[in-house]
Amino acid sequence: MKLRLAALALVGSCLMAQGLDPALLLKPPTEAWPTYNGDYSGRRFSSLSRINSSNVTAMTLAWEYRLDPGTGTLTSTIKSTPLEVNGVLYFTLPDHAWAVDARTGRQLWHYQWESHGGIHIGSRGFGMYGGWLYFETPDNYLISLNAKDGTERWHVEIADVKQEYFSTPAPIVIRNHIIVGVGGDSLDVPGYLESRDPETGQLQWRWNTTPRKGEAGAETWPNPEAMEHGGGMTWVPGTYDPELNLYYLGTGNPNPVMAGQGRKGDNLWTCSIVALNPDTGKLAWYFQASPHDTHDWDAAETPVLIDGEIDGRPRKLLAQSSRNGYFFVLDRTNGKNVVSKPYIDINWSKGLDAKGQPIGNPDKEPKPDGTLVIPALGGAANWPSPSFDPETGLFYVNASSSYSLFYLTDTNDKPEGYGGRDSGLYSTLALKAIDYRTGQIRWTHEYNRGGSSIGILTTAGKLLFTGDPSGNFIVYDPANGKILWHAHLISNVSNGPMTYELDGRQYVVVGAGDTVYGFTLLQ
């Protein structure tokens, strides 16, 4: 611990004016939003209350910024949650990065990466270390930029685009570790998480999401080839408990995605919530959300850290609204299960095993003639951020009750790629407030159309900010779901809303499609 503090002090002493004081990473986000989720907890709760339930009706547009990569069309909506450090916002699209003034939305710089290919589905944003920014590209480069002017310091390749990897997560900075993940499940490549050196980009450690021959977990795979092609991508940023020094991550689905006959077994550590030592990459514990998944239900959704109380005892907990429709609460010191309860009506589970992990119904695995499954391939929730409000004790998620047909198309003993197809049929979307102690749903706001999950922010102003599937940005009372304010944006909210305070003014920033909006109170 002493060593860690010393390392922090060292970084602190060489800060540039525009750089990030690493001490801010250990505090609730107020004047800064210095990491993907605002702080390490993943709660997306801000203690700011200048905008609150008594004055939010006076919230209005302060500025808007339209992302123009200069290439005509955007390959992705904005999925990046901006960082805000010392009055500057930093955000990304695939191959592109911007800095704008957090008070005015005025552009400071734009950086463009010359791509070598890869799937351009999204970019979740930056990590920051001192005066340096880090982001990942669809062709799997980790790029370090100078926050002052957006000039590139270096780039390193973290995965091979020719193997069908593509990278979307925002790096998470823990002391001198830049933690980066990878994505891509088209052709059965193995997943991993890496820590990179902040000064050079050199590899510090790599943790494989599937075991290699002879390693622990290998007993959950039929043979070495299956686990070396077993997928398990690391595409959503994780969370961190500084006291336990554990990094929490949800891992992606196994490969081949829908054809499980060549990988009989639980397929560790895919579709799992894992705790890793960020200094070594060593696994401390795991909990598997979907043993032997065949529905593309990554357990990559943010593992939200809750310092709560169960039966009168203070507990260090972790909660996830998982893509498979289950709400999980774990003891984050050891991974032991506290709650496993569906938060939508599902039809694929036969109950829970002794560890609280769902038992899949084999009848609902993809079939050549199709099986009807709830939720759909996109899941009950997905990467968009949920939120936990410590003042209400409620966990909030936009949950999709969705229906898909799942077809097995590759019936070989050794299938490859997806090995199956899905056909999405119908969905409804609802904002749900879940009691973390029981998994009971306290209130629900049903939207009158379907859609996929949308990111959420809660604040000490007794406000919940999120979007609906009709393009509205909405403020709710987090206690009861009453709508307090709304504005119609250019398209659906496509990132996680965030907030910060500068010069005594609180701003709420949200991205929708190709535009970033800054809201504040009328003056």
Add this chain to the structure above:
Amino acid sequence: MKTLVALCLLIAASLAAQTPPAAAPRPANNMLISRAVPDAAAVERGQKIFVGNCGFCHGATAQGGDSGPDLVRSALALDDERGDKIGPVIEQGRPGKGMPAFHLPADQIQDIAAFLRSRQQAAIDRNAYSILNIITGDREKGREYFNGAGRCRTCHSPTGDLAGVANKYDAVLLQSRFLYPRPRPRDAQPVRSEVTVKLASGQSVSGTLEYLDDFDVSLRDASGDYHSFSRDARVKVEVHDPLAAHAELLKKYSDADMHNLLAYLETLK
């Protein structure tokens, strides 16, 4: 060696029917295929050369066999560009692993590379996978479900709106369309909800629903005029969704119900 050649030919013959056709060029907007699609003629030539020379160990589909690894998911084969990585391996063999050297001209190695790329892209491009036979249900039970538990007859008739429906859609589309006939832009007469908006004044306006969220509602009335209203507690909005029964039924179907119903609808030709 003769036996080997004969075996290879045998494998080639027996697998020809299963081997996917040469990949056609993908449209530029195919997100999954980010590398050049090989020339179809080169793929066809490459397939023959591969099956004859390599298929015995690597399998005729290049997915590996008893003595040779899978080349569809091979890192080396994926890194390859027009034979630059696989060429040296073919030329020199892998003596330590039991692979002999094959002396093939450069153009044949390029053709093999084209074939392997097409196999890789066939696995990668999941949107092009063929769905297998899905008409597996019992048509009589499907008819009973249609007239009974499914209550399909409430709105539909096999001799009316559903006459010839099996000619209109292929089986896969028919299955997803009867489960939930989501309105599509190309539908000639898209299914639309009807709405009645009752205002605080007591005035009531009805028509086809154009837009509805928590805050606003809009419709087009019988004369084609567009109306929009802000919603508040005094404004009552009543929506009639003709697809509501489909959404309700999604919660109730067993897979057997679904397959039986499809088998029955397939008789409506």
